[in-house]
Amino acid sequence: MAEDKPNEAQDTNPPLTMHPQNTEFAAQYGESCVEYYDQIYRGIAPNLVNRLCELSAGERVLELGIGTGRIALPLAARGVDISGIEGSPSMVTRLRGKPGGPSLNVVQGNFADAEIEGPFSLIFVLVSTFFLLRSHDEQQRCFKTVAPLLSDSGLFVLENFEPLGAMPIADNGPLKRQLYLAEQVVETVNGPREYRVRLCYASTQQLDKMALSAGLRLRHRWSNWQRKPYTPGHLMHISEYAKA
Numbered sequence: 001m002a003e004d005k006p007n008e009a010q011d012t013n014p015p016l017t018m019h020p021q022n023t024e025f026a027a028q029y030g031e032s033c034v035e036y037y038d039q040i041y042r043g044i045a046p047n048l049v050n051r052l053c054e055l056s057a058g059e060r061v062l063e064l065g066i067g068t069g070r071i072a073l074p075l076a077a078r079g080v081d082i083s084g085i086e087g088s089p090s091m092v093t094r095l096r097g098k099p100g101g102p103s104l105n106v107v108q109g110n111f112a113d114a115e116i117e118g119p120f121s122l123i124f125v126l127v128s129t130f131f132l133l134r135s136h137d138e139q140q141r142c143f144k145t146v147a148p149l150l151s152d153s154g155l156f157v158l159e160n161f162e163p164l165g166a167m168p169i170a171d172n173g174p175l176k177r178q179l180y181l182a183e184q185v186v187e188t189v190n191g192p193r194e195y196r197v198r199l200c201y202a203s204t205q206q207l208d209k210m211a212l213s214a215g216l217r218l219r220h221r222w223s224n225w226q227r228k229p230y231t232p233g234h235l236m237h238i239s240e241y242a243k244a
């Protein structure tokens with residue numbers, strides 16, 4: 001299991017700020033599974049769309065890693081003014097091909113840099129997409145990028161899962177990452193496909209620390225979208241951060 005310690009080497013790590021490299025990296029996940037992505041995540045968790053509608057408070061909303069629009073399109077259909085950041089051009093093409101897709105505002109790039117104008121009442125990132133960022137440094141940078149984009153009462157909401165069933169990968173490099181490899185075979189209309197994801201896990205304590213150093217504080221932590229309170233041991237958490 002991952003150590004629950006903050007990354008002490010954080011400030012001395014080489015920064016990951018080379019934009020062309022970062023953009024190329026941000027495309028990798030989506031390009032690798034776009035063909036069958038909609039077959040991996042078929043459903044929508046109960047009350048997820050309702051809750052995001054509620055949190056949007058009728059103002060602008062931003063999704064990090066908008067993908068093929070699994071959640072953004074139902075939100076847009078409910079009248080939410082939603083924009084997205086997406087690293088994979090093929091994911092964007094899929095999204096554009098769906099009803100309502102052409103009119104969504106999608107910026108292509110790495111969401112750790114999120115080059116988009118705020119303010120947003122709600123910025124959210126779902127299904128452990130945050131753990132696709134390569135290191136705690138990059139995750140920290142994402143918090144710092146998001147914080148100034150929030151309106152005064154805005155919220156940054158992350159849905160993350162414990163990497164159960166994923167394999168810890170030894171990483172003794174200077175970044176001291178808590179890396180996991182999740183693998184599964186997905187049955188697609190074109191036959192079975194190997195789905196592989198590399199995750200850089202961060203504990204709830206590490207996330208709270210990253211948030212604080214970006215000027216955000218934890219407002220609530222839930223264990224599902226119906227707002228069941230989170231206690232350690234739950235397999236997922238929905239963390240809501242507000243301006244400190």
Ligand SMILES: C[S@@+](CC[C@H](N)C(=O)[O-])C[C@H]1O[C@@H](n2cnc3c(N)ncnc32)[C@H](O)[C@@H]1O
Pocket residue numbers: 025026027028029030031041064065066067068069070071085086087088091109110111112126127129132133
């Ligand atoms: C697990 S999918 C989630 C898609 C969508 N949010 C959903 O809930 O179905 C992650 C998405 O984030 C995109 N992505 C991953 N890392 C990214 C990054 N650093 N910057 C921008 N997009 C990224 C992937 O291409 C993919 O579309």
